Amino acid sequence: MEIPFNRPYLTGREKEYIEDVLQRRETGGDGYYTRKVTSLLEEKFSLAKVLMTTSCTHALEMAIDLIDLKEGDEVIMPSFTFPSTANAVITRGGRPVFAEIKENSFNIDPVDIEKKISKKTKAIIPVHYAGTACDMDEIIELAKENRLYIIEDAAQGVNARYNDKYLGGLGDLACYSFHSSKNYISGEGGALVINNKSEKLQERAEILRENGTNRLSFLRGEVDKYTWVDKGSSYLPSDLLMAVLFAQLEEMDQIKEMRQKVFLQYYNGLKEFLETPFVDSISSVLEKRDLNYHMFYLKLQNNKLRDYFLRNLCKKGIYATFHYLPLHSSPMGEELGYKPEELPITQEVASSILRLPLYPELTTEEIDYIIENIRILFKGLQ
Numbered sequence: 001m002e003i004p005f006n007r008p009y010l011t012g013r014e015k016e017y018i019e020d021v022l023q024r025r026e027t028g029g030d031g032y033y034t035r036k037v038t039s040l041l042e043e044k045f046s047l048a049k050v051l052m053t054t055s056c057t058h059a060l061e062m063a064i065d066l067i068d069l070k071e072g073d074e075v076i077m078p079s080f081t082f083p084s085t086a087n088a089v090i091t092r093g094g095r096p097v098f099a100e101i102k103e104n105s106f107n108i109d110p111v112d113i114e115k116k117i118s119k120k121t122k123a124i125i126p127v128h129y130a131g132t133a134c135d136m137d138e139i140i141e142l143a144k145e146n147r148l149y150i151i152e153d154a155a156q157g158v159n160a161r162y163n164d165k166y167l168g169g170l171g172d173l174a175c176y177s178f179h180s181s182k183n184y185i186s187g188e189g190g191a192l193v194i195n196n197k198s199e200k201l202q203e204r205a206e207i208l209r210e211n212g213t214n215r216l217s218f219l220r221g222e223v224d225k226y227t228w229v230d231k232g233s234s235y236l237p238s239d240l241l242m243a244v245l246f247a248q249l250e251e252m253d254q255i256k257e258m259r260q261k262v263f264l265q266y267y268n269g270l271k272e273f274l275e276t277p278f279v280d281s282i283s284s285v286l287e288k289r290d291l292n293y294h295m296f297y298l299k300l301q302n303n304k305l306r307d308y309f310l311r312n313l314c315k316k317g318i319y320a321t322f323h324y325l326p327l328h329s330s331p332m333g334e335e336l337g338y339k340p341e342e343l344p345i346t347q348e349v350a351s352s353i354l355r356l357p358l359y360p361e362l363t364t365e366e367i368d369y370i371i372e373n374i375r376i377l378f379k380g381l382q
Contacts, residue, residue, distance in 0.1 A: 001369050002317040008180045009258075009360040011251045017243035029236025030216075033243040040249050041176075041191065045159075045166035049194040049202050051209055052242060053235045056155045056177035056190035060088035060125075062208050062235060063151045063173040063192060066201060067123055069094045076116050077125040077153075078108040079328040079338075080346050085125055085153050086327050094122070095336070098328040100343050105129065106353075110138035117142070123149035126171070131183075131294035133162035136170045149173065152193075158184055159252050160292035172196040178245055183259065183294055184252055186245035189237050208232040258360035259293035262367060266296045266356060269371035273378045296356050298374075303351035309377055310354065316373050319357065326350045 017033060026032055034052050041050045053059045069075070071093040077085050079098035086096040100112040106129045113124060124143055126134035143150045150171030157167035158176050168174035174193035178186040192209075194202050206216045212232030217223045248255070300306045306322065313320050326347060327333050329340035340347055356370060 001366060003319060003357050003362070003366050003370065005319045005321050005355070005357050006181055007359045007361055008185050009248075009255060011247045011255075013247040013250070014244045017247050018240055021239050021243045026239050028239065031239030031242070033239050033246050034237070037242050037246050037249060040246070044249075044252075045169055047166075047169050047193050047195065048197055049205070051192045051194070051205055051235075052237050053190045053192055053209070054237045055188055056153075056175050056179070057084040057088070058233075058235045059175035059190045059192040060084055060151070060153065061091070062205060063175060064088045064092045064094070064123075065208055065231070066173060066194075066205055067149045067151070069122055072120060073122040074118060074120040075123045075125055075151075076108075076113050076121060078127050078129075078346070079326040079333070079343050080106060080129065080324055080350060081127045081153065081327065082155070082324060083327060083330075083332075085127060086332075095120075096327070097121070098333070098338060098343060098346075101129075101346050101349065102135075103345055103349075105132050105134075106349055107132065107134040108139075110135050110142060113139065114142055117146055117148070121146065121148060123151055125151045125153050127153040127155075128157035128160065128167050130297065131157050131160040131167075131292035133157070133160060133167055133289045136162050140170065151175070154193075155179075155190075156182065156292075156294045158182065158292060159256055160294075161290035168193045169195060178248075183255060183292055184245065184248040186237065186241040186248070189241050189245060204230065209235040255360055256292055259358065260291075262358050262360070262362050263291075263293040263296050265364065265367045266358075266371065269368070270298075270374060273375060293358070296358050298354045298356065299349065300352045300354055305381075306352045306354050309374070312377055313370075313373060316369075318370050318373060321355050322350075322353055323355065324350060 038050050069092045073094045074097045075089045075094055076097045076099050078101050080101050089096045097116050099116050100109050102109045108126050126139050152171040152174035154168040154174050155177035160167045176191040178189040180187050207230045211234050212228050212230045213226050214229050215226040218226035328338035328343055
């Protein structure tokens with residue numbers, strides 16, 4: 001068999017909605033389907049305000065602009081994340097402060113967050129790895145005590161929950177991704193969520209997204225003309241992309257159920273063999289959480305064993321992968337003054353994690369084939 005790591009799922013209505021956009025001749029930003037997507041997300045997830053963006057990266061950049069980050073301000077985040085999380089801070093003159101992750105969830109550890117808070121700290125960015133929520137109760141308490149903003153990086157967390165609240169609805173601000181590698185896709189795309197009910201903050205977010213102009217106020221009839229009033233950029237996605245996304249979000253719960261089925265087949269087929277924090281501690285991780293089944297990964301004993309699995313699965317046509325390369329030990333991290341040994345759990349996890357293919361159209365036969373080959377590899381080590 002040839003089994004790719006990812007295959008973007010289509011519901012079947014994407015083409016119909018794209019054709020509708022072309023018929024409406026509203027291919028630019030904030031068209032009919034953008035409005036439908038925005039309303040769906042706000043209502044489904046009980047969010048105060050959602051602004052669709054061209055990427056999660058752009059949503060993160062807007063969030064950093066909204067908290068008025070100054071030169072030298074610090075933002076605490078995990079090193080075990082995509083570079084966009086740190087770049088949004090660096091490009092605004094701030095400094096990312098990397099905190100350690102927890103061994104059971106690979107999410108940022110509130111204990112280490114507290115240690116890293118200083119007079120320069122402006123915000124915390126918890127990254128909900130694999131759609132598994134961070135320990136938000138503790139993080140929210142720390143933020144309140146120290147008057148810090150919380151910006152949720154929920155790129156992988158769409159349609160997952162913590163304490164009956166959807167991820168993206170817990171921080172002052174939050175960011176979603178609808179990249180083709182995610183559960184719900186528009187090819188490229190994202191969203192900025194504004195939970196802080198300040199009308200001034202919401203209005204400024206609209207301005208930043210519209211090239212620093214008050215165009216949306218003009219379109220609503222609130223001003224008689226629009227002009228340049230603040231910094232900003234063009235963060236509006238095409239309505240063609242939002243048509244694709246609307247077809248996805250209409251069936252988000254069905255897609256989640258399909259992903260759950262794949263996840264559970266992996267879990268049931270591998271639990272007797274695999275020593276994975278994600279599986280061994282699943283009851284404690286899920287106590288306050290509802291996953292969106294973004295990924296299934298194996299935490300192996302070391303880097304050598306992980307690479308052994310990667311090579312041998314590839315020979316069988318199974319394209320597993322790994323991520324992330326920790327930011328603190330990257331060339332850019334070293335430029336910022338970090339050393340690999342500063343975050344030992346992050347280093348160890350990053351060097352030994354193995355991600356298995358997971359997408360809705362993965363068949364029972366394909367999953368059985370993957371499980372069988374993994375079992376063979378483990379038996380060969382005994």
